[in-house]
Structures are given as structure tokens and as C-alpha cells.
Amino acid sequence: MKKIxxxxxxxxxxxxxxxxxxxxxxxxxxxxxxxxGRQRGHREIYRxxxxxxxxxxxIKIEVVVASDxxxxxxxxxxxxxxxxxxxxxxxxxxxxxEVIRIRTGEIGEEAI
Amino acid sequence: MNAADTGFILIxxxxxxxxxxxxxxxxxxxxxxxxxxxxxxxSFIVLAVVTLEWVLWGYSMAFGPxxxxxxxxxxWFGLTGVGMEPSPDYASTIPHQAFMIFxxxxxxxxxxxxxxxxxxxxxxxxxxxxxxAWATLVYNPLCHWVWGVxxxxxxxxxxxxxxxxxxxxxxxxxxxxxxxFIGRRVGWGSTAFIPHNLPMxxxxxxxxxxxxxxxxAGSALxxxxxxxxxFVVTHAASAAAAVSWMVVEWFxxxxxxxxxxxxxxxxxxxAITPASGFVGTVPALVIGLCAGxxxxxxxxxxxxxxxxxxxxxxxxxxxxxxxxxxxxxxxASTAVNxxxxxxLFFGNPGQLWIQFVSVxxxxxxxxxxxxxxxxxxxxxxxxxxxxxxxxxxxxxVLHNETGYTL
Numbered sequence: 345m346k347k348i349x350x351x352x353x354x355x356x357x358x359x360x361x362x363x364x365x366x367x368x369x370x371x372x373x374x375x376x377x378x379x380x381g382r383q384r385g386h387r388e389i390y391r392x393x394x395x396x397x398x399x400x401x402x403i404k405i406e407v408v409v410a411s412d413x414x415x416x417x418x419x420x421x422x423x424x425x426x427x428x429x430x431x432x433x434x435x436x437x438x439x440x441x442e443v444i445r446i447r448t449g450e451i452g453e454e455a456i
Numbered sequence: 457m458n459a460a461d462t463g464f465i466l467i468x469x470x471x472x473x474x475x476x477x478x479x480x481x482x483x484x485x486x487x488x489x490x491x492x493x494x495x496x497x498x499s500f501i502v503l504a505v506v507t508l509e510w511v512l513w514g515y516s517m518a519f520g521p522x523x524x525x526x527x528x529x530x531x532w533f534g535l536t537g538v539g540m541e542p543s544p545d546y547a548s549t550i551p552h553q554a555f556m557i558f559x560x561x562x563x564x565x566x567x568x569x570x571x572x573x574x575x576x577x578x579x580x581x582x583x584x585x586x587x588x589a590w591a592t593l594v595y596n597p598l599c600h601w602v603w604g605v606x607x608x609x610x611x612x613x614x615x616x617x618x619x620x621x622x623x624x625x626x627x628x629x630x631x632x633x634x635x636x637f638i639g640r641r642v643g644w645g646s647t648a649f650i651p652h653n654l655p656m657x658x659x660x661x662x663x664x665x666x667x668x669x670x671x672x673a674g675s676a677l678x679x680x681x682x683x684x685x686x687f688v689v690t691h692a693a694s695a696a697a698a699v700s701w702m703v704v705e706w707f708x709x710x711x712x713x714x715x716x717x718x719x720x721x722x723x724x725x726x727a728i729t730p731a732s733g734f735v736g737t738v739p740a741l742v743i744g745l746c747a748g749x750x751x752x753x754x755x756x757x758x759x760x761x762x763x764x765x766x767x768x769x770x771x772x773x774x775x776x777x778x779x780x781x782x783x784x785x786x787x788a789s790t791a792v793n794x795x796x797x798x799x800l801f802f803g804n805p806g807q808l809w810i811q812f813v814s815v816x817x818x819x820x821x822x823x824x825x826x827x828x829x830x831x832x833x834x835x836x837x838x839x840x841x842x843x844x845x846x847x848x849x850x851x852x853v854l855h856n857e858t859g860y861t862l
Contacts, residue, residue: 369576388648388649388650389709389711389713390651390713390715391710391715392705392709392716392752392755392756393753395650396648397648
């Protein structure tokens, strides 16, 4: 089992979610996050005073899938989150030791 | 006694009352989220505290029997003798208490305006002491000078229809004194003090605009043509200033902003306040258009000069009020209000000098008194919160609560 974390542009969330659902992914977790990469920030102006805002709003998706599903899931995220502009985001993949469903006590891939 | 006048003034008093919670929202949205309650609280508690001060001794000091043109006596302490019958001196067609409660709302909002200058860094106890002392020692005398029977400023012919000097210059210049005395917020120059909730600020600006009709039209103290005229020029000037701020900012910074339009509207309302019962519509538009530009320049000034007037009380109320008071000396016309005077453009240059003297005297008095009061409060309880508390935020440190959960 692997955990995929993807930081993407906020308006791409629905496309990515639909794409992953199409692969049979049963659930995912979403957070609103801020950060910076090569895109850096933007400027905001309040009453004529200019501020450099270094952190850009992004969406972070966390999804755990069976290991054999990882290449497809990554492919879907890459395709759906892509605009070709700077700031499209990144995908991180981590090994997952165990998964437990709290209600039933199931463990492993059954519980995903 | 006139029923229409009485009804109109009571409703106007209620409109002006709503301005203080409106101001709370206007300011509350502009601070960082950790200070939203502390900021709302400062305006809201002023509504309560200054009301007590006003009915006990404030009204008597401001409007009671004159002593030397400087202050009213305490003969009306606790509203003794201020009853249901009209006063012979003030607003002779409405109950004396109606006039008193209308004026109460002005006394309330004025110290609330100052809070924007020292937002995000002042102890609540110090703030309460300061407000009570300021209302008593600065607002009451000023109010007496301008509007009290026998007051020297009104006596020399200074025109201030609804509070350009009494409310806006006094609060604006006191804000400057407070910002200089208290010093900059921790992180000034390195941290971005970005407003946390501009929808709240725009809501507050809308409530201020709405309440200002009571402030200015109500200052006619009767339900008549003068009130209608004041209503119209108030609205026109605010609209003009909102547009001019937007245009100036658009050229200067490349984008029109909602905070800019909301601030411009308030700047226009401030500037027209002293003039609202003395000028026609076209002069009101000029006053508003200039106010947008002048106050935009005013808020840029704080960065250039390096004082931290957190929410731009100096730029908007100080400069806007000064421009309005001087503009009254330019554009006032007895064709609009026979009880007023003609200004420079209507053949009476002397009026501009009178306005200038009233502005200068108000500034000097309010500035010095504010510094003295702050010094005294600082010796008593300390004005500023410790640095660590300032970083944690007023809401948690001073009030043990937070504005927003998760």
C-alpha cells in the first residue's frame, strides 16, 4: 500500500477527484494549504501599501491505494492537474505500513 | 414641541448609535484574526462606557450652563433638569432628552474612532481609562466650544454642522498623538499586517454610510428642508469620494480595490460632515472628489513618515475632517442655510480664516491633551501589552476567547 500526496491548483480538485474515482479509489482527504515552490508568491495591495505574499493557496490531496494502483493513480493526477503553467504542483509517494478501518477492525487493503 | 421633529431626531439618534457597531466591523475586518474580538470590543464597550459618562456628567459639561466660553457646569449632573420639555437653548421643537440622547451617540463614536490608531497592541484596562479621560477632558470641552451656548468657537462664527472639528479632527489628531506615543506594532516593516476579513470591513462601511444620514441630516435638529439638503449632500459627497479613491488607486497601483472604495466612501462622509448643512450639491461633489484623493495621500503618509496608525484614523478622519472644515470656509452659502455664513467663494474670505483658527485650536488642544492623558495612564497601569502577549493576540490574552474556531 502507498500513500499519494498531491499538492495541486485549487480549481483542479474536482477533475482530480473524478479521475481518481474513475479508477475505483474509494476515498480521499483534502486540505487547504499554503506554501511556495518555484511559482513563489504574489503581491497584495491594501490602502496603497503593497505586500509581497510568499505563500500561495493550494489544495493537498491525500489518498492511500494498493501498490499496483499507484502508476495509474499518478498518471490520472498528472493528467487532471496539469495546466502547463508554473505552479501545477507536485506528487509525493510514501509506503504505508498498515491501514485499519475503525468501525469494523478490518486491516490492510481490505480497509482502504 | 413638534412631533415630526421629535420622531426624526429619535430615529436619527438610533441611526448614529448603529455607526459605532458599524465602526467595530469596519475596524474588526482590517486587523489580523487574532485581534478581531479585541478590536470589536473596543468600539462596543465605548458604546456602554461613554453612555454612562454622558448621562452622568458628559452632557452637562458639554451643553450645561457656560463658564467662560470654555466648559459647561455640572448643574445638569445625572440629567438633572434635562427633561421631556424642550430646552430653551437647544433644538426648541423637541424634548430636551431627545437632543441629549442624539448628542450622546456623537460622544460615543468619537473615542471609538481613535481606537483604530492603536489597534492590536493596547491593554484593555489602559484603553478604558484613556477613553473615559478623553471623553471627559477632550470631547466635552471641544463639544462645548463648538456647539454649547456660549462656547468660544461657535461664538466666533466657526461653522461645524455635524462634527468636523468636534468628532473627526479631534479623533484624527488624537489618533496621531496615540500612534506616536504608543509606538509601532511588533513586526512593523517586516511583517505584513494584512486585513483578515474584508467582507466584514465592507459591511461596516455600509453601516457607517447608512448611519451617517442620522449624523448629518439629524444635525438639522428638525424634520425640514435643511435635513433633506444635508441628507443629499452627505450621500453625494460619499459617492464622489468612493469613486475618486478608486480612480486614484487604480492609476497609482494598477487595480481598484474593495477596501479602497469602502475607505473612500468613509473619507467622503467625514469631509462633508462639517459642511453638510451649509453647502449645495455641486460643492459637495467637489468636497467628496477631493476627499478621496487627499485621504488616499494621507494613508500613504504613515508609511513615509514611519508612524503606525494601524487603521488609518489620521489619514481618513484627521485629514478628511481638516479638509471638510476648511472646505466649509470655501463653499458655505447663506442661500443654503441663512443661519450659517458665506464662505470664500461666496464673497466672505474671513470665514476661511475662522475655520482655520477652529481647526488649529482643535488640533493643538486634542494633541496635547491626548499625550498628557496617555502619559498619566501609562504611569498608572501601562498602556501597551507585553511583546509576547502582542504576538499571541488581544483576543486570547485580554479576553480569554477567540473569534474563530478551526
